Amino acid sequence: MHAFSDFVTAIDNWIWGLPMILLLFGTHLFMTVRTGFIQRKTFTGIRLSVQKDPDSPGDVSQFQALTTALASTIGTGNIVGVGTAVFLGGPGAVFWCWLTGVFGIATKYAESLIAVKYRVQTRDGRMQGGAMYALERGLHMKRMGMAFAALAMVASFGIGCGTQINAISEVIQGNSPIHIPPLVIGIAFAVITAVVIIGGIQSIATVCEKLVPFMAAFYVLGCIIILCINYDFILPALKAILTLAFEPGAVAGGLTGGGLRLAMQYGVARGLFSNESGLGSAPLVASAAQTRNPVRQALVSATGTFWDTVVVCLMTGLVLVTTVMKNPGINMEQFADGGQMTTAAFSQIPVVGPLILVVGIITFAYSTILGWSYYGERCCEYLFGAKGMLPYKLVFIAVIAIGPVLSLDLAWTVANILNALMAVPNLIAVLLLSGVIAKETRHYLNHLDEQDDSEIPVVDR
Known part of the structure; x- marks a missing residue:
């Protein structure tokens, strides 16, 4: 079993190394050019995200679709993941993480556009879309669509469920004044989750619509307070981030950068993993949105990468670098991982920081x-x-219940590999349909209120 675990870890390290970085970041750059630098329309997407289009086909509002997608992307990777990037790649990793988010906006836009364009309607009136329908209807590659669906479904039990409830359990046990058995935590969250997900997308979207803005604002407020405490080190931190993104060196507090290779490797990898641009996950909910045309919703979905990486990950990175630089007593050697760095940073806020x-x-x-x-x-x-x-749903709820009592190191690694593999058919769809994406963009970009009159087929799924 130990040998098998080492083998799986080696595959994970390889697949999330140079091959996936080149494939994802290369697609980001290509789609940026193909869409005419769609990032310039980010604030248009933000404006559209708070507007409603109730007369258009769809199950949830554009804002609900966005917050549901953000619910899955703004995760522990924004807190611990950025810390890991800085811990292993130095302050320069923050720059590459941020840059990945900027270019990733184009891929998130592209994959969401084709998800909406090729979506279908079930006989009971629900909208279905995603990479599998784009592959099936746009490219006649149904088997590849099935492969994407299978990989994403299995991955949802690992990275989307088991590892997350495990993290929740560890945090509660580590900060609770009384001992709460892990199984009790798992069962409690399983019941809460069951109530939400049994109700379908409307129920999930309603909860996410309220939870995501609160949790993001709460965390960002904490980051702002820390940056106010560290205000005199913000400019030195920015200088260190930009300098150590390209060359090796050291700054106060034991922060060192290994140069371009290490900073880029860990910064790009954590950025790609955090915002999920290219994985094909967010388009699954984007296709359920009430929208007049594919471009309109694609612009809204693309803002998810902006909020996740360009804003939240950057703020976390600045918090970490300024904290270490401001406090000479903090030495990188005392940390075992990036999570401990983040804990030390938030401990600067008296009383409520750890909370x-x-x-x-x-x-x-x-x-x-x-x-x-x-x-x-x-x-x-x-x-x-x-x-x-x-x-x-029953299996998903069962995984939540037992997740806190399981050792999930191997499960996390396997799910990580599945996440990378599900990106491959999704990116094939994006790249092969890039002509369609460019055409739709040119047609609708300056006429966002124009109605898409193409017929949405009804399927027996």
Whole structure:
């Protein structure tokens, strides 16, 4: 078993190394050019995200679709993941993480556009879309669509569920004045989650619509307070981040950068993993949005990468670097991982600092569970039809219940590999349909209120 674990870890390290970085970041750059630098329309997407389009086909509002997608992407990676990038790649990793988010906006836009364009309607009136439908209807590659759905469904039990509830359990046990058995935590969250996800996308979207803005604002407020405490080190931190992104060196507090290779490797990898641009997850819920045309919703969905990486990850990175630089007593050698760095940073806020971090991790992880439950359910329905939805939900809830008592190191690694593999068919769809994406963009970009009159087919799923 130990040998098998080492083998799986080696595959994970390889697949999330140079091959996936080149594929994802290369797609980000290509789609940036192909869409005419769609990032310039980010604030248009933000404006559209708070508007409603109730007369258009769809199950939830554009804002609900965005917050449900953000629920799964704004997760523990924004807190611990950025810390890991700085811990291993130095301050320069923050720059590459941020740059990945900037260019990733184009891929998130592209994959969401084709998800909406090729979506279908079930006989009971629900909207279904995603990479599998784009592959099936746009490229006639149904088997590849099935492969994407299978990989995403299985991954939802790991990264989208088991690992998240495990993180919640560890945080609660580590900060509770009384001992709460892990199984009790798992069962409690399983019951809460069951109440939400049994109600379908409307129920999930309603919770995410309220939870995501609160949790993001709560965490960002904590970051702002720390940056106010460290205000005199913000400019030195920015200088260190920009300098150490390209060359090796050291700054106060034992922060060192290994140069371009290490900073880029860990910064890009954590940025890609955090915002999920290119993985094909967020388009699964984007296709359920009430929208007049594909470009309109694609612009809204693309703002998810902006909020996740360009804003939240950057703020976390600045908090970490300024904290270490401001406090000479903090030495990088005293930390075992990036999570401990983040804990030390938030401890600067008297009394409530650790509370902000604890609430942040719990809400970020729980929202990820809700978002991925919908992703996995949609993929299950694509593979097995409506009859597979209830069994999927029951298994998902069972994983939440037992997740805190399981050793999930191997499960995390396997799910990590599945996440990377599900990106491959999704990126194939994006790249092969880039001509369609460019054409739709040119047609609708300056006429966002124009109605898409193309017929949405009804399917027996």
